Amino acid sequence: MTMDYRLEQKRSLRTDVPGPRSAALAARRENVVGAGVASAQPFYVQDADGGILVDVDGNAFIDLGSGIAVTSVGASDAAVVGGVREQAGHFTHTCFLVSPYEGYVAVCEALAELTPGRHAKKAVLLNSGAEAVENAVKVARIATGRSAVVAFDHAFHGRTNLTMALTAKNAPYKGGDGTTFGPFAPEIYRAPMSYPFREENPEITGAQAAERAIRMMESQIGGHGIAAIIIEPVQGEGGFIVPAPGFLPRLAEYAREQGIVFIADEVQTGFCRTGAWFASEHEGIVPDLITVAKGMAGGLPLAGVVGRAELLDAVHGGGLGGTYGGNPVACAAALGAFGTMREADLNGRARRIEEIARPRLEALAAETGVVGDVRGRGAMLALEFVTPGGTEPDAEIVKRIIAGCRAEGVVILSAGTYGNVIRLLPPLVIGEDLLAEALDVLAAVTRAAAGALTAG
Numbered sequence: 516m517t518m519d520y521r522l523e524q525k526r527s528l529r530t531d532v533p534g535p536r537s538a539a540l541a542a543r544r545e546n547v548v549g550a551g552v553a554s555a556q557p558f559y560v561q562d563a564d565g566g567i568l569v570d571v572d573g574n575a576f577i578d579l580g581s582g583i584a585v586t587s588v589g590a591s592d593a594a595v596v597g598g599v600r601e602q603a604g605h606f607t608h609t610c611f612l613v614s615p616y617e618g619y620v621a622v623c624e625a626l627a628e629l630t631p632g633r634h635a636k637k638a639v640l641l642n643s644g645a646e647a648v649e650n651a652v653k654v655a656r657i658a659t660g661r662s663a664v665v666a667f668d669h670a671f672h673g674r675t676n677l678t679m680a681l682t683a684k685n686a687p688y689k690g691g692d693g694t695t696f697g698p699f700a701p702e703i704y705r706a707p708m709s710y711p712f713r714e715e716n717p718e719i720t721g722a723q724a725a726e727r728a729i730r731m732m733e734s735q736i737g738g739h740g741i742a743a744i745i746i747e748p749v750q751g752e753g754g755f756i757v758p759a760p761g762f763l764p765r766l767a768e769y770a771r772e773q774g775i776v777f778i779a780d781e782v783q784t785g786f787c788r789t790g791a792w793f794a795s796e797h798e799g800i801v802p803d804l805i806t807v808a809k810g811m812a813g814g815l816p817l818a819g820v821v822g823r824a825e826l827l828d829a830v831h832g833g834g835l836g837g838t839y840g841g842n843p844v845a846c847a848a849a850l851g852a853f854g855t856m857r858e859a860d861l862n863g864r865a866r867r868i869e870e871i872a873r874p875r876l877e878a879l880a881a882e883t884g885v886v887g888d889v890r891g892r893g894a895m896l897a898l899e900f901v902t903p904g905g906t907e908p909d910a911e912i913v914k915r916i917i918a919g920c921r922a923e924g925v926v927i928l929s930a931g932t933y934g935n936v937i938r939l940l941p942p943l944v945i946g947e948d949l950l951a952e953a954l955d956v957l958a959a960v961t962r963a964a965a966g967a968l969t970a971g
């Protein structure tokens with residue numbers, strides 16, 4: 516497939532990273548930006564397109580992060596930009612709660628069509644992934660009249676009060692060293708995840724891991740007290756953990772038996788990222804509600820909850836929404852992005868990225884001995900780093916590899932409860948040669964870091 520790019524798709528470094536202009540911006544930032552907002556990369560972006568990020572010093576990086584799985588269609592996709600320009604020229608806001616407009620309705624139609632299941636579906640639009648999760652839980656509680664919500668080990672659902680409670684990892688999300696953002700929202704329960712690489716019994720099946728979680732739910736709450744089970748079909752921040760086959764279907768079945776709302780948090784996995792419109796499809800599950808955000812609108816802030824019409828309709832008028840939710844410019848961006856996803860077959864592109872990358876990552880793991888697990892789906896792939904030959908998490912080598920890749924002009928993100936995972940989330944429109952080049956850099960940097968370990 517050939518893509519048209521606005522920027523030359525070429526990695527090139529002109530200065531050290533950060534260069535002088537980025538350093539000057541960092542100094543200004545020091546004075547005015549709160550320390551709680553940290554950036555993984557020290558360079559400031561000037562332009563971005565396809566698989567390339569250009570910084571203010573003219574350095575061009577290969578992007579393997581997509582701004583955390585957001586710019587799947589690229590950071591300046593023509594259909595997104597065109598939609599935004601057109602809509603902004605007419606009106607930028609009315610508030611859908613005051614005077615509605617077509618774009619909001621059209622995005623909800625698309626969500627109903629693209630998500631799994633042919634039952635009647637409805638949707639509401641919000642601003643962020645966390646807000647989508649908050650609203651899914653509100654819907655589940657009203658619809659069931661129950662309050663308990665079950666989330667899983669290694670889960671990430673956001674940074675608001677309720678979603679911090681749902682998130683598993685303490686630092687940095689729920690507090691810092693000896694500090695806390697709590698008290699957290701009550702009536703949240705944590706169930707054991709299926710994490711094949713770290714199971715004590717490596718033989719445990721997905722269905723058995725689900726029974727383990729169900730036993731916990733039954734003993735601590737009882738099925739009839741549970742409003743919702745929320746789970747990422749492939750965990751994102753937790754380290755791209757793919758549960759064993761059968762885990763998700765058994766949980767969904769248990770939820771159905773008990774009248775529990777099954778929420779798939781597809782904020783990171785949605786919209787072609789895993790080689791399907793939604794990751795739930797890989798396991799043939801049909802969630803009652805799906806939360807969406809990240810990849811949805813080509814970078815503009817837009818999120819949603821989509822699912823069974825009777826659940827969305829259980830909420831009284833005025834119970835959901837917000838000033839900005841479903842902003843018309845963001846909706847125009849989403850409609851443009853959906854068009855690109857279809858026309859450029861980004862599901863096929865995500866599968867192709869896996870086809871190219873996975874064998875190379877597996878070879879790298881075999882060669883270096885510091886990667887315990889290669890996993891993921893589609894263009895959502897991860898390497899879990901461990902002590903050579905062992906299973907102890909190694910977060911230090913991940914930091915060194917990310918810094919090493921940056922110095923070579925490749926942007927890579929970390930993840931994982933133990934900070935020991937490198938995750939690849941390239942824009943789905945990245946060219947194959949550029950992707951291969953970035954993987955060469957990652958391999959060389961990883962070899963060097965692993966070699967330094969065994970040497971010393």
Ligand SMILES: *Cc1c(COP(=O)(O)O)cnc(C)c1O
Binds near residue numbers: 645648751780
């Ligand atoms: C990123 C993420 C969120 C939170 O989204 P924000 O837009 O940052 O609020 C929630 N759930 C999952 C699975 C995510 O990856």
